[in-house]
Amino acid sequence: LLTGKKIKAPEAKELGLINYAVPADEVMDKAIEIAETILQNAPLALKWTKYLVHACDQMSEEDAMRYCDAAYRFLEKTEDGIEGPLAFTEKREPKWVGR
Known part of the structure; x- marks a missing residue:
């Protein structure tokens, strides 16, 4: 380049x-x-992934890891964050609601 x-x-x-x-x-x-x-992925996870890529670009690696960890802890408590693992264990497609 x-x-x-x-x-x-x-x-x-x-x-x-x-x-x-x-x-x-x-x-x-x-x-x-x-x-x-x-589009098969959870809408909130997609939104946060896009946000984190841009936000963490200007952070130190340590700060970015803390920020991403906090986002993960938030997302796993959402309806979609609960639905994903549940659908996986039940061997079915997840039903995302965007919350």
Whole structure:
């Protein structure tokens, strides 16, 4: 990245800069596939994950770990935080409510 050298998608994937390299005519299908996978997760967990990625970026590692731990302790007490492990133990799909 720092050299300004242009690289093609397969090389970027090999270097770990991107997760997927697909032909142009498959991009939308891949994007939809990824979105559908994301949507299977609890809405609160998704919201907090996005928030924490940005918030913790400006923190020390120690502060970020404390902050994420506090968020986890909050989330595990929510309805979705209870539903996830319960659904897992009951071997069923979770029913997320966003609370």
